[in-house]
Amino acid sequence: MTTLYRYTNEDIKQILFDGFDYTLPLNIERIIFELSSEIDSIVSSQSPAPANDYPAERPYKKGNQYSTVNKKYKMHHSKKTDNEDWESLRVANPFKITKIDKKEGIDKLVNDIRICLNKITTKNYDTQKGQIIEYIDNMVAENHEDMLDDMSKVVKSIFDIASTNKYFSELYANLYKELCDKYPDFKTVIEVYITEYKDGIREIIYVDSSVDYDKYCNYNKINDKRKALSLFIVNLMKKNLVNTVEFIDIILYLQDLVFSYVDTPNKLNEVEEITENLFILITNSKTDIATETKWKSIVANLTKCSQMKAKDKPSISSRAIFKYMDVLDNLKS
Known part of the structure; x- marks a missing residue:
């Protein structure tokens, strides 16, 4: 039987001024998220078409003769001015090369695992899971003095990513379960x-x-x-x-x-x-x-x-x- 709710004037005013929340069903949010990811992938893989530097020549009548106007001069003159402006701006604000620190050791390992986690979907689950396990196995095999600390960092990284993505929460829980079965640290x-x-x-x-x-x-x-x-x-x-x-x-x-x-x-x-x-x-x-x-x-x-x-x-x-x-x-x- 359908439940009927009764709203007082005070309730209506509260909704009017405070607004209300509407949460999309999780399956709809997941579809939107996956579509957005696919669109981003397509857009990033396509290079923009090169711009046409000069407009096409078009005929015009001069006296009793038809001729063509070539706008290259005007464009060239405009480009020269733009280049001068750019040069003055460049001198005033010299370009600084961004230095990207190369990740090594545990930082590189955590980053590699993070990449796998961000790529994971239902379609490539086994592949990405296998890659993550391989990374962890290689770290454990080295058995160096910082291995326990490194494992702690790996566990924290995986849990943090897995627990903050509601779209693939169930998928990440499946992965975490398999990692717990193989590595006790994930369970503790x-x-x-x-x-x-x-x-x-x-x-x-x-x-x-x-x-x-x-x-x-x-x-x-x-x-x-x-x-x-x-x-x-x-x-x-x-x-x-x-x-x-x-x-x-x-x-x-x-x-x-x-x-x-x-x-x-x-x-x-x-x-x-x-x-x-x-x-x-x-x-x-x-x-x-x-x-x-x-x-x-x-x-x-x-x-x-x-x-x-x-x-x-x-x-x-x-x-x-x-x-x-x-x-x-x-x-x-």
Whole structure:
């Protein structure tokens, strides 16, 4: 049965002035991302057609005779002036050659692996995975004194890239699972990253764009990375790299934060950001955790949040409340 929502005048004003969020389905975003990558590849492979230096001559009537005007002189004169201007500019601002530092050792290895990760798709997965494993095997075979530190850098690099690309999150989780099976170091760091994830959620501090726009942009970038990490954690759980009990505890931890923040002044934006991450965690894992004992607690918390009123709490918006309604609707489907 279709659920009907009733909006008060206050709710409508809130939406009118605060706006609302609409998130494209992940499969649509992935299609756009892949199309964009293919277009960039095609454009970069094509060289621009050379420009015609001089326009074609055209006839004109001079007296009783037809002749042609050749604009080469005018173009040449214009070019001469342009060259003089360029020369004066060049002298005033001498060209500096950009020096590209050549990567060596572990820096080169990390960069080579990064290139493979950025190239990886469902079509070339096995090829890129094989190349990454070959790079790591060669490093391990050298068995030099810095090998443990180097492995730590490799693991961090791969996790950072894999956990911040929501378009290929599932694909990266597959890769990470295979790397965990082959190299124990990849498994041991997951707990560390989950702890950092939870700490990062607690440390969310909203930045007003009218106060510091640069910091506001950075704030949004961090939020986007966090949401991608939320999805990656879901996919790691599906690969049995994160225990379902631990995963549910993450959800309950975020819900407890929401209950704490809604009664705290000036936490409205923090509540909205946590809510966005809860939406990702819950809607993408419902079929995997719905049979767990604590699932009922999660749903009860969602229901409680969906029934809140923005006017009754200092730090919850209509936008966040509607998001909880969306989660509940998603669970019914």
